[in-house]
Amino acid sequence: MARNIGADGRTVYRAVITKTYADGRTYTAHEGPYTEPGPARARVSFWRNRMAAYGDGRSATGHIEEAHTVWAPVGEQPPMDQAARAAGIREAADAIDNDDYCGCGGCDTCILRAHAADLRAHADRVHSAAEEATP
Numbered sequence: 034m035a036r037n038i039g040a041d042g043r044t045v046y047r048a049v050i051t052k053t054y055a056d057g058r059t060y061t062a063h064e065g066p067y068t069e070p071g072p073a074r075a076r077v078s079f080w081r082n083r084m085a086a087y088g089d090g091r092s093a094t095g096h097i098e099e100a101h102t103v104w105a106p107v108g109e110q111p112p113m114d115q116a117a118r119a120a121g122i123r124e125a126a127d128a129i130d131n132d133d134y135c136g137c138g139g140c141d142t143c144i145l146r147a148h149a150a151d152l153r154a155h156a157d158r159v160h161s162a163a164e165e166a167t168p
């Protein structure tokens with residue numbers, strides 16, 4: 034974990050390990066985060082081998098997961114990812130939009146189209162569509 038994970042959006046990895054005991058009880062543990070998937074995978078292997086080594090019916094299975102970090106000072110809410118926020122606003126725009134090209138500007142469908150356009154403009158101010166195209 035010595036490597037830099039300070040940047041927002043940086044991917045981190047964890048191992049999700051389900052241990053089954055001789056009496057059939059199961060317990061799920063999480064180990065990490067790690068800056069690379071390899072160490073998380075190694076923890077799954079470690080627990081699979083360790084539980085099998087008892088030879089009394091214990092076993093372990095697992096997989097690895099990834100998350101993208103958003104940092105905030107302790108005690109403060111992390112800022113919502115701006116790309117995700119813009120995507121939500123665009124979804125709302127799509128939900129109220131319609132394909133009626135009436136053009137009178139005053140009927141219900143025209144007003145909804147105008148609101149959808151306003152929402153898309155707002156989404157672009159939050160996080161521009163051009164930025165979104167770049168991963």
Ligand SMILES: [Zn+2]
Pocket residue numbers: 135136137138139140141142143
């Ligand atoms: Zn109209």
